[in-house]
Each structure stands twice: as structure tokens, then as C-alpha cells.
Amino acid sequence: MMDEPQTADHLPTPGVAIARTLEAILMVADEPQSLVSLATAIGAPVPAVRQAIEALVADFDGVAPGVDGASGIRRGFELREVGGGWRFYVREEFDPIVRDFVLTQNPTRLSQAALETLAVIAYKQPITRGAIAQIRAVNVDSVVRTLLGRGLITESFTDAETGAINYETTELLLTHLGINTLDELPLISPLLADGSKGFDDAQ
Incomplete structure (x- = not known):
């Protein structure tokens, strides 16, 4: 009807x-x-x-x-x-509940796209969504939402001029990686097949 x-x-x-x-x-x-x-x-x-x-x-x-x-x-x-x-x-008081829900409802394993995006954030933080997309040359909106939901990254600050949100990794990522600080991350250049120096040249 x-x-x-x-x-x-x-x-x-x-x-x-x-x-x-x-x-x-x-x-x-x-x-x-x-x-x-x-x-x-x-x-x-x-x-x-x-x-x-x-x-x-x-x-x-x-x-x-x-x-x-x-x-x-x-x-x-x-x-x-x-x-x-x-x-x-x-609302802030519901953050723990929502975080637990996201973690239990989503599979533990991250996709390749999520891992690559997480690597960019880890090595270039704080970094905006636009800068991440420029480095990866793909849209990263859904991947960033996934990483936020998993508690692996967080919103660090908002640029006063552009309004763009900057992201950084959390203590939870360090726990998963088994390291104490980001200084313990391995150098990226030996891991790249083309011999480039990593993300240093990316704006």
C-alpha cells in the first residue's frame, strides 16, 4: 500500500x-x-x-x-x-561501551589497506586524512574510521586554519606491537622493495 x-x-x-x-x-x-x-x-x-x-x-x-x-x-x-x-x-560516558562493541563485532585481523594506512599514520603522525590519502593515492575515509573504531588511532588535534583533523596512534597500538615507544619502530627504508627512504618526501 x-x-x-x-x-x-x-x-x-x-x-x-x-x-x-x-x-x-x-x-x-x-x-x-x-x-x-x-x-x-x-x-x-x-x-x-x-x-x-x-x-x-x-x-x-x-x-x-x-x-x-x-x-x-x-x-x-x-x-x-x-x-x-x-x-x-x-558521548564521552559511552566511549568504553562503544569501543568494546566495535572490537567484538569486527574481526581481529586488519585488511591490507588498514595495515598500510596504519603504517603511514605511525611513521608520519600527526597527519591529516588528506595527507594520508595523498601518500596512499586512494580514498582512506572508511579505513580511518575502522582504525578509530579499533582504538588504534585517535584524533590528536584540529588545525585551526583548515579545520582538518590530525590523527596519531594510541597506546593500544604499542601494546599490540610489543614496544614501549614509537622510537622502537623499525626503519621503513629496508622494508621497501624500491629502495626509497619511506614517507619522508611526502607532503
């Missing part, structure tokens, strides 16, 4: 429509999104986007009725401003 068309009484208000559209975009965004970039993406004025973001933050925090008018319920995630942009994050 086909859905009945919405009547004027049931159509979302412009503010609600903007908020839900932003929510959908932010669900798939890998980097924090500025108000200007969000406004451009959905074709809405920046003030309207700012107002919708504020409504979403209050909605997810459960401190006010949601953008649809329902009573506020605190969510397990939050909309956080980082480096001049907005992005969804798991």
Missing part, C-alpha cells in the same frame, strides 16, 4: 526541515562542517542553519523539546563544535 501524501497540516515547518536535512548530512560527514559549508550544501541562509544547529544541539542534549516539538530525551551522541565546524560524536 502506497503512503498517503502529506497534507499541509502534516508537512514539516521550514525550520524542522532544515534541521532534519542537516542531521542527515552530518550523519555521513567525516570532518567537521562549518555553518557556511552546511548552508551552501542545503541552499539555506547561514542564520537559519545556525538556528537549526542550536535546536539540534538542545534536542540531542535533552535540555529542550526536540525540533519536532517532542519532549527532550538525552541521546547517546552529541553534536559538537570542533575547529570551527560541527560533527556528531559519541
Whole structure:
């Protein structure tokens, strides 16, 4: 049976429509999104986007009725401003649970792509996603998400000028490798068949 068309009484208000559209975009965004970039993406004025973001933050925090008018319920995630942009994050108190879930739901063995990306981060950290992609010459978005979920890398800091997130390895990686510091990593050049010096020439 086909859905009945919405009547004027049931159509979302412009503010609600903007908020839900932003929510959908932010669900798939890998980097924090500025108000200007969000406004451009959905074709809405920046003030309207700012107002919708504020409504979403209050909605997810459960401190006010949601953008649809329902009573506020605190969510397990939050909309956080980082480096001049907005992005969804798991609430800090749920980090251990989510980390354990990811580790138990995913196979222990990393793919070749993940291992190569992890090597780039280990030897070049702190490094942005864009720089990793440039070195590997492939898109690394999903691989970086996998490594984050496994707890092998973490977000180190956000560049104040570009808004790009820099990544670095965690203590968990050192534990898996059986070393105490990154200084104990082997030199990369003897491991490369072409005799190059590694990642030093990569920008």
C-alpha cells in the first residue's frame, strides 16, 4: 500500500526541515562542517542553519523539546563544535561501551589497506586524512574510521586554519606491537622493495 501524501497540516515547518536535512548530512560527514559549508550544501541562509544547529544541539542534549516539538530525551551522541565546524560524536560516558562493541563485532585481523594506512599514520603522525590519502593515492575515509573504531588511532588535534583533523596512534597500538615507544619502530627504508627512504618526501 502506497503512503498517503502529506497534507499541509502534516508537512514539516521550514525550520524542522532544515534541521532534519542537516542531521542527515552530518550523519555521513567525516570532518567537521562549518555553518557556511552546511548552508551552501542545503541552499539555506547561514542564520537559519545556525538556528537549526542550536535546536539540534538542545534536542540531542535533552535540555529542550526536540525540533519536532517532542519532549527532550538525552541521546547517546552529541553534536559538537570542533575547529570551527560541527560533527556528531559519541558521548564521552559511552566511549568504553562503544569501543568494546566495535572490537567484538569486527574481526581481529586488519585488511591490507588498514595495515598500510596504519603504517603511514605511525611513521608520519600527526597527519591529516588528506595527507594520508595523498601518500596512499586512494580514498582512506572508511579505513580511518575502522582504525578509530579499533582504538588504534585517535584524533590528536584540529588545525585551526583548515579545520582538518590530525590523527596519531594510541597506546593500544604499542601494546599490540610489543614496544614501549614509537622510537622502537623499525626503519621503513629496508622494508621497501624500491629502495626509497619511506614517507619522508611526502607532503
